[in-house]
Amino acid sequence: MKKMKLAVIGNGMAGIRTLEELLKLAPELYDITVFGAEPYPNYNRILLSPVLAGEQTVDEIILNGLDWYAENGIRLHLGKTVSRIDRVKRQVITTDGIVEDYDRLLIATGSSPFILPIPGKDLPGVITYRDIHDTECMIEAAKHYRHAVVIGGGLLGLEAANGLKLRGMDVTVIHLAEWLLERQLDPVAAGLLQQSLEAKGLQFRLSTQTSELLANDAGTRVAAVRCQDGSEIPADLVVMAAGIRPNTSLAEAAGLACQRGILVNDTLQTYDPRIYAVGECVSHRGMAYGLVAPLFEQAKVCANHLAFMGIGRYTGSVTSTKLKVTGVDLFSAGAFMGGDGMEEITLSDPVGGVYKKLVLKDDHLVGACLYGDTADGTWYFKLLREGRKIAELRDTLMFGENNIGDVGHEGHNKAMAMADTDEVCGCNGISKGTIVKAIQEQGLFTLEDVRKCTKASGSCGSCTGLVEQILMNVLGTDYSDTPTKKALCGCTDHSHDEVRKSIREHHLLSQQEVRQFMEWRTPNGCASCRPALNYYLISTWPHEAADDPQSRFINERAHANIQKDGTYSVVPRMWGGLTNPAELRRIADVAEKFNVPTVKITGGQRIDLLGIRKEDLPAVWKDLDMPSGHAYGKSIRTVKTCVGDEHCRFGTQSSMKMGVDLEKMLFGMYSPHKVKLAVSGCPRNCAEAGIKDVGVIGVDSGWEIYVAGNGGIKTEVAQYLCKVRTDDEVKEYSGAFLQLYREEGWYLERTVHYVSRVGMEVIRQRIVNDAEGRRALFERLLFALRGAPDPWKAQEAAGVDWKQFQSVRLATSAEGALS
Amino acid sequence: MSLVETRETWIAVLALEDIPMLGARVVEGAAIGPVALFRTEDQGVFALRDRCPHKGGPLSQGIVHGHRVTCPLHGWNIELDSGEAVAPDVGCAKRLSVMVKNGQVYLSKAELTGAP
Numbered sequence: 027m028k029k030m031k032l033a034v035i036g037n038g039m040a041g042i043r044t045l046e047e048l049l050k051l052a053p054e055l056y057d058i059t060v061f062g063a064e065p066y067p068n069y070n071r072i073l074l075s076p077v078l079a080g081e082q083t084v085d086e087i088i089l090n091g092l093d094w095y096a097e098n099g100i101r102l103h104l105g106k107t108v109s110r111i112d113r114v115k116r117q118v119i120t121t122d123g124i125v126e127d128y129d130r131l132l133i134a135t136g137s138s139p140f141i142l143p144i145p146g147k148d149l150p151g152v153i154t155y156r157d158i159h160d161t162e163c164m165i166e167a168a169k170h171y172r173h174a175v176v177i178g179g180g181l182l183g184l185e186a187a188n189g190l191k192l193r194g195m196d197v198t199v200i201h202l203a204e205w206l207l208e209r210q211l212d213p214v215a216a217g218l219l220q221q222s223l224e225a226k227g228l229q230f231r232l233s234t235q236t237s238e239l240l241a242n243d244a245g246t247r248v249a250a251v252r253c254q255d256g257s258e259i260p261a262d263l264v265v266m267a268a269g270i271r272p273n274t275s276l277a278e279a280a281g282l283a284c285q286r287g288i289l290v291n292d293t294l295q296t297y298d299p300r301i302y303a304v305g306e307c308v309s310h311r312g313m314a315y316g317l318v319a320p321l322f323e324q325a326k327v328c329a330n331h332l333a334f335m336g337i338g339r340y341t342g343s344v345t346s347t348k349l350k351v352t353g354v355d356l357f358s359a360g361a362f363m364g365g366d367g368m369e370e371i372t373l374s375d376p377v378g379g380v381y382k383k384l385v386l387k388d389d390h391l392v393g394a395c396l397y398g399d400t401a402d403g404t405w406y407f408k409l410l411r412e413g414r415k416i417a418e419l420r421d422t423l424m425f426g427e428n429n430i431g432d433v434g435h436e437g438h439n440k441a442m443a444m445a446d447t448d449e450v451c452g453c454n455g456i457s458k459g460t461i462v463k464a465i466q467e468q469g470l471f472t473l474e475d476v477r478k479c480t481k482a483s484g485s486c487g488s489c490t491g492l493v494e495q496i497l498m499n500v501l502g503t504d505y506s507d508t509p510t511k512k513a514l515c516g517c518t519d520h521s522h523d524e525v526r527k528s529i530r531e532h533h534l535l536s537q538q539e540v541r542q543f544m545e546w547r548t549p550n551g552c553a554s555c556r557p558a559l560n561y562y563l564i565s566t567w568p569h570e571a572a573d574d575p576q577s578r579f580i581n582e583r584a585h586a587n588i589q590k591d592g593t594y595s596v597v598p599r600m601w602g603g604l605t606n607p608a609e610l611r612r613i614a615d616v617a618e619k620f621n622v623p624t625v626k627i628t629g630g631q632r633i634d635l636l637g638i639r640k641e642d643l644p645a646v647w648k649d650l651d652m653p654s655g656h657a658y659g660k661s662i663r664t665v666k667t668c669v670g671d672e673h674c675r676f677g678t679q680s681s682m683k684m685g686v687d688l689e690k691m692l693f694g695m696y697s698p699h700k701v702k703l704a705v706s707g708c709p710r711n712c713a714e715a716g717i718k719d720v721g722v723i724g725v726d727s728g729w730e731i732y733v734a735g736n737g738g739i740k741t742e743v744a745q746y747l748c749k750v751r752t753d754d755e756v757k758e759y760s761g762a763f764l765q766l767y768r769e770e771g772w773y774l775e776r777t778v779h780y781v782s783r784v785g786m787e788v789i790r791q792r793i794v795n796d797a798e799g800r801r802a803l804f805e806r807l808l809f810a811l812r813g814a815p816d817p818w819k820a821q822e823a824a825g826v827d828w829k830q831f832q833s834v835r836l837a838t839s840a841e842g843a844l845s
Numbered sequence: 846m847s848l849v850e851t852r853e854t855w856i857a858v859l860a861l862e863d864i865p866m867l868g869a870r871v872v873e874g875a876a877i878g879p880v881a882l883f884r885t886e887d888q889g890v891f892a893l894r895d896r897c898p899h900k901g902g903p904l905s906q907g908i909v910h911g912h913r914v915t916c917p918l919h920g921w922n923i924e925l926d927s928g929e930a931v932a933p934d935v936g937c938a939k940r941l942s943v944m945v946k947n948g949q950v951y952l953s954k955a956e957l958t959g960a961p
Contacts (some may be wrong), residue, residue: 550886553915575865588903588906827865827868829863829870834858
């Protein structure tokens with residue numbers, strides 16, 4: 027079949043990103059032709075500032091070299107300007123007469139700097155700041171001239187001014203508004219910024235309008251700038267950075283509707299359904315975006331539609347700001363100026379150079395403006411985009427996310443303050459320098475990119491916040507935040523919630539049905555979505571949806587924990603941490619019989635036998651004759667107990683009995699992630715119930731129940747849920763909480779993350795206040811767990827793949843057997 | 846492939862149905878070490894040396910999806926038909942020849958014994 031033709035006008039970041047996304051989805055669908063007016067392959071425009079500042083070179087900011095175009099069979103016309111689009115003949119025509127046909131056309135012409143219509147604007151030495159050519163002009167001018175004036179104190183203007191200053195020029199910034207970055211900062215933060223830039227040697231003329239550019243005596247080059255108040259500033263170089271205008275002339279001439287940008291709908295389609303547009307040239311719902319993050323979101327949606335997949339809508343972006351000037355740390359997002367019906371929380375330390383303002387409206391964070399300490403910018407931005415209720419966080423909101431307990435990165439929580447050699451990711455041994463280098467050299471924009479390329483934050487995830495900070499520091503404004511809606515995995519654009527909802531509402535019973543119904547991109551998923559789907563199916567439709575062992579991680583498939591050398595560990599269940607001489611004898615016998623190299627007491631009051639060969643597992647289980655400890659599963663792990671009132675002179679309640687009862691009730695419970703409980707018999711809390719998913723603490727008059735604690739990566743103290751009187755109530759309340767988590771938690775989300783996502787208020791409402799709902803939850807839990815088989819004993823009922831333990835052996839010596 | 850040739854150069858290791866769909870089985874005792882046999886949904890059968898190029902994890906214990914397997918230890922993805930790690934990871938698990946005939950899976954004798 028003859029391929030369709032796709033023509034792309036514009037070789038910049040938005041257009042090429044769209045192609046990259048498209049090639050991922052449908053590599054064979056189109057014959058692709060790209061027109062680029064600049065003589066360079068696709069480069070990272072964001073990093074022009076570091077090039078100007080002398081921190082990087084042009085070669086280093088190329089994103090896709092010429093070989094990339096060749097490898098993907100893309101025809102590239104470099105240095106060619108498209109002069110006309112013929113929509114009737116479906117052709118694109120360049121100024122020098124090249125004609126290309128198209129079936130689909132993508133317009134990504136970007137924007138142009140706004141040239142002030144003042145006398146002298148065409149003099150030599152007057153330039154804009156947009157592309158590699160402009161950057162090179164500035165670098166060249168800095169070698170020969172002394173005085174530079176930048177018109178415009180916005181992001182681009184300040185970055186240009188900073189770069190020119192670093193290259194040795196005297197720089198004055200003329201700005202029309204009353205304070206710098208008036209679209210990104212409030213006056214207080216802008217004042218601090220101005221002070222710190224003045225300390226670097228920049229000069230400012232605020233509330234000043236430029237009226238004319240004056241030539242030198244010979245009339246060969248600009249020599250000065252005259253302001254409206256009549257004053258003159260010497261200038262051998264004038265950089266116009268007073269805003270950008272979308273490049274729409276081509277589209278307008280072709281009869282496409284434009285209104286301060288080419289009008290597109292939520293699928294990035296223009297008024298001609300064969301023609302799409304993305305990037306800075308576009309006007310979407312009345313907004314034109316000049317930052318990379320929104321462009322990339324557009325690219326993803328546009329590619330999906332170009333690939334005829336037809337899912338995904340672009341509904342607009344919330345953007346944040348970060349200035350790429352080394353040593354200046356500022357961040358803003360949302361409605362940072364505040365206003366009617368909004369509240370502000372501020373922290374101001376002018377001497378320390380720190381200013382923070384948070385803007386709230388109806389229990390939501392709607393804006394943030396940070397200066398001097400932006401470590402929490404990514405966190406605030408996330409809260410803002412997710413629209414999470416922050417009533418519970420309000421007291422501590424100003425102090426940021428990282429004021430307690432993350433481990434694994436030397437106690438750092440501010441990426442800016444880290445040296446290049448400091449370790450960011452303690453799991454994979456990745457230093458800050460390695461991450462920065464990867465972002466710059468390989469053109470990374472998102473957390474996912476960094477994870478893929480460097481592995482940083484890809485294991486336990488505790489350093490995610492740090493990596494996001496590094497991304498933001500390196501890429502500045504154009505850091506692409508994780509989207510509000512998180513796709514389950516690369517196989518789909520649907521979120522965990524959407525998948526769960528479909529399974530529930532449409533009574534889907536197999537993964538195949540889910541993948542078909544929700545239009546998965548892969549035939550049988552991937553290692554991320556398969557275990558998730560399997561869990562969602564069996565937890566939503568217990569006793570109805572069939573478990574798929576091949577969609578379980580090896581530990582749950584083999585019912586033991588895989589170790590680094592491929593052997594397994596076995597942890598038999600000891601209800602509530604209690605055992606007896608007969609069990610201990612059997613464990614000792616097994617350890618000797620199977621030459622178990624390591625026997626260890628676990629943190630959950632169990633005994634771990636490590637180093638067992640897979641083929642020995644069935645025999646080990648049989649000899650142990652104890653229930654599976656499920657120490658390998660996203661499931662109920664252990665209920666840890668203290669001695670309690672049976673022996674302890676301080677004990678107020680029978681914690682051992684309570685623990686055993688809870689553990690028996692929950693036996694065989696699979697959950698989004700592992701679940702650990704503890705029961706203490708008095709507030710001295712020897713069972714450490716304060717860091718468990720459910721912690722139960724005995725008091726004289728009954729039991730206190732705490733939920734969503736965590737002793738792992740991020741130490742989180744469990745939150746008080748309620749106090750109950752009887753043992754049965756403990757079971758009902760904690761069971762209902764766990765069932766809620768099982769029904770609504772995302773796969774691999776611990777209770778602490780689940781509760782912080784939905785809010786403790788919601789949990790209290792549904793478990794404590796809503797008695798009927800609680801009982802229904804509890805009943806559903808008991809129904810799901812009814813007759814839960816023990817995989818170590820009832821293999822068939824538990825659906826254990828038995829053949830996996832019988833390895834196929836080529837008889838004795840391979841040579842002998844085969845001859 | 847003629848039957849005569851089969852007898853001489855291929856060795857029957859197990860029945861196709863012994864490999865679970867989207868799963869794997871291990872064949873022990875070859876000179877090159879354990880060999881993992883994978884079965885994909887489109888009825889493909891692939892053999893790789895059961896050692897992830899990253900840190901030696903047993904690929905046979907991973908999750909099979911499409912024509913790939915994800916190593917159980919650190920999540921590297923390996924292409925079943927070439928043994929190559931999926932970018933950005935770099936490395937290769939040795940691929941072995943497989944023949945499936947009448948529901949029986951065969952491996953190459955030469956490759957198993959390590960002969961040239």
